[in-house]
Amino acid sequence: MILRHITIDAAKPYELAQFWSTVTGWPLGDGDQPGDDEVLVQAPAPVPGLLFIAVPEGKAVKNRVHLDWGPTERTRDEEVERILSLGGTVHEDHRRPDGRGWVTMKDPEGNEFCVELSQAEIDG
Missing domain, CATH: 3.10.180.10 (2,3-Dihydroxybiphenyl 1,2-Dioxygenase, domain 1)
Incomplete structure (x- = not known):
């Protein structure tokens, strides 16, 4: 088994992925565009990427991870x-x-x- 992505719920996946891309220096996934419901920040192998997924609800409590x-x-x-x-x-x-x-x-x-x-x- 391999860990491919760490998935993070987001209100605005593209914008949050851009922040993390700048923080890490890792590129966004090929073809990812503003308004996409899923945006990947590609990490160098073998590190898992950061996958941002659109969800309707906002963050309400402390992260458990x-x-x-x-x-x-x-x-x-x-x-x-x-x-x-x-x-x-x-x-x-x-x-x-x-x-x-x-x-x-x-x-x-x-x-x-x-x-x-x-x-x-x-x-x-």
Whole structure:
């Protein structure tokens, strides 16, 4: 068995996929267009893609599953600032005085995700 996609309900799949495409640097699926009910952000193999599906109801409660991201080209704090500039928001800040910890953020539709330390910061 292989995990192909992580599927995320969305009010506006194309717009949310564009946000995540910019955050990750991964391209949108071939032929995906504004107004589509399903839009794929294609991850490099073997990582599963992010599939955004239109649903009529809005997000009402905390996600039961969320993604934890580790920056590869920036520090945790630089990545948080970059995502803020793209339209994300900080939900909870769990950074500690010793430099450890993470930041729980929300995408433009309110889905939670975490930004952790980069591997370079962990190895540091």
